[in-house]
Amino acid sequence: DVAEKGGYPDFMLKEIHEQPRVIRDTLAGRLVNGRLEIDELGMSPEELDLIDRVYVIACGTSYHAGLVAKELIEGWARIPTEVEAASEFRYRNPIITPTTLVVAVSQSGETADTLAAIRDARVKGARVFGITNVLGSPVARESDGVIYTKANKEIAVASTKSFLGQIVSLTLLALLLAQAKGKLKMNQIRLLFRELADTAEQVEWILAHADEVNEAARACAEARSALFVGRGMGAAIAREGALKLKEISYLHAEAYPAGEMKHGPIALIDEGFPVIVVATKSPVYDKTVSNMQESKARGATIIAIATEGDEDIKAHADHVIYIPKVRDAFSAITASVPLQLLARTIAVMRGCDVDQPRNLAKSVTVE
Ligand code: G6P
Numbered sequence: 001d002v003a004e005k006g007g008y009p010d011f012m013l014k015e016i017h018e019q020p021r022v023i024r025d026t027l028a029g030r031l032v033n034g035r036l037e038i039d040e041l042g043m044s045p046e047e048l049d050l051i052d053r054v055y056v057i058a059c060g061t062s063y064h065a066g067l068v069a070k071e072l073i074e075g076w077a078r079i080p081t082e083v084e085a086a087s088e089f090r091y092r093n094p095i096i097t098p099t100t101l102v103v104a105v106s107q108s109g110e111t112a113d114t115l116a117a118i119r120d121a122r123v124k125g126a127r128v129f130g131i132t133n134v135l136g137s138p139v140a141r142e143s144d145g146v147i148y149t150k151a152n153k154e155i156a157v158a159s160t161k162s163f164l165g166q167i168v169s170l171t172l173l174a175l176l177l178a179q180a181k182g183k184l185k186m187n188q189i190r191l192l193f194r195e196l197a198d199t200a201e202q203v204e205w206i207l208a209h210a211d212e213v214n215e216a217a218r219a220c221a222e223a224r225s226a227l228f229v230g231r232g233m234g235a236a237i238a239r240e241g242a243l244k245l246k247e248i249s250y251l252h253a254e255a256y257p258a259g260e261m262k263h264g265p266i267a268l269i270d271e272g273f274p275v276i277v278v279a280t281k282s283p284v285y286d287k288t289v290s291n292m293q294e295s296k297a298r299g300a301t302i303i304a305i306a307t308e309g310d311e312d313i314k315a316h317a318d319h320v321i322y323i324p325k326v327r328d329a330f331s332a333i334t335a336s337v338p339l340q341l342l343a344r345t346i347a348v349m350r351g352c353d354v355d356q357p358r359n360l361a362k363s364v365t366v367e
Contacts, residue, residue: 009348011355012156012248016340017207019164023200023333025150026168031193034186036176041129041145048180051101051127054081056170057089057117058105059364061159061243065105065131065166067236068332072174075329077181086113087367089120096124103129103173107154107162108363109137116367118142131169133162147173156355157362158247160340163240164203167332171196195326199333202324206337209322213338216303216319217345220274226251227265228339229258230278231288233331237278241339248354249347258291271299276342277317278335281307282328292316303342305335 008014030036054073056066066083073081084094086104090113096102102121106114109132118128118139130143133151140146149165175192178184184192220226226245228238235257242255256265258277269275275295279288292302293316304317307325314320321338347354 010156010344012158012160012344015154015156015161016337016344018152018161019337020200020204020207022149022151022161022165023168023203024197026165027172027193027197030172031190034190036172036179036189036193038147038172038176040147041176043127043145045180048177050099051079051177053095053097053100054079054103055089055094055100055121055126056081056083056103056105057086057114057121058083059086059111059113061163061240062105062107062114062166064236064240064243065163065170066103067239068167068233069103069170069174071233071236072171072329073177076174077177077183079177079181086111086117090117096121096126098125100126101129102126103131103170104139104143105131105166105170106137106139107133107149107151107159107166109134109139110363110365112365112367114139115142129173131166131173133165154362157357157360158244158343158354164333164336167336168196171330192329196330199326199330202326202334203337206323206334210338210341212319212321213341213345216321217342217349219301219303219319220251220342220346221349223251223272223274225268226253226274226276227268228253228255228276228278229261229288229291231258231284232282233328234258234278234280234282234284234288234335237332237335237339238276240336241276241278241343244340244343245346247360248343248357249350249352250358251346251350258288261291261294266294266298269295269298269300273300274303275300276303276339277305279304279306279313279317280323280328280331280335281310281325282331289313289316305338
């Protein structure tokens with residue numbers, strides 16, 4: 001057991017530390033003569049160019065990777081993109097035409113709702129791409145094309161390295177669509193690809209400089225509830241941060257877009273209530289800082305995930321966990337890591353079994 005965990009106390013921590021490798025492996029061989037290539041998708045650039053609507057369907061953590069994908073596909077390829085829980089999508093009557101692309105994201109490749117949604121979408125005439133971690137899994141077999149996330153086997157029930165692999169794969173897909181539609185120039189794609197590859201080293205840096213996570217975790221370990229907020233990409237990541245925490249620590253956690261706080265969640269805040277804020281430098285940074293001030297004024301204990309070098313943020317937060325500066329489009333990759341570590345550390349402090357949380361299964365193969 002100890003050997004399998006590679007010297008780490010649990011699989012979750014081991015898997016968190018594997019993430020730089022996952023990023024590198026997922027990107028390996030994708031840039032060929034300066035062009036992005038994902039042959040396994042089985043669609044020509046001309047066919048990709050025709051896509052005019054995207055649905056990302058998934059469950060759990062994979063759904064949150066979809067939220068990140070929406071930002072990227074709409075931002076770069078300018079294709080309207082919706083993200084839906086597979087369990088909702090399969091019972092609705094979504095608008096599907098032959099130029100609709102459905103992207104099914106599933107670590108295990110065998111989640112019942114995701115599979116049912118794939119079948120339904122294909123019957124309705126959509127093209128389906130699968131993004132999965134398991135070779136030859138049902139999602140891989142039943143999709144028209146597939147991207148593998150190269151996370152290797154994930155043992156901890158709460159997904160970490162697969163999530164990063166999904167984000168990286170979806171980022172490649174967004175770039176590929178932008179390339180096919182001519183929305184990004186080749187030199188822009190090359191630059192973005194290089195920066196994407198650099199996130200592997202940035203995640204290594206985060207893992208090596210994570211001391212503040214312990215202090216921040218101590219501030220939450222006794223709490224009954226916690227709020228995660230952010231804007232834009234930060235809102236998507238806040239949702240995954242809250243899910244991770246509740247899955248393994250049984251602490252109630254919810255996530256909100258920071259701008260929505262005054263429409264409800266701010267009523268929860270009293271002395272010492274933990275608010276975890278994704279406050280990295282982005283076009284909405286100042287707005288997020290105002291939300292921090294409003295929370296602080298009501299007694300919240302604030303934990304900020306912030307960009308290295310941002311000294312000003314210390315005035316508004318009780319704990320600051322710094323991560324390297326990256327383009328906003330890639331901030332989901334870097335900002336997720338301290339939130340994974342935070343959830344795990346809190347769970348350990350609360351005496352929980354982080355690898356095998358109660359009532360949860362690694363894959364949900366029945367409805
Ligand atoms: C379960 C797991 C989660 C996972 C979700 C979707 O709830 O505990 O970690 O995100 O299923 O699984 P999938 O394999 O489809 O990504």
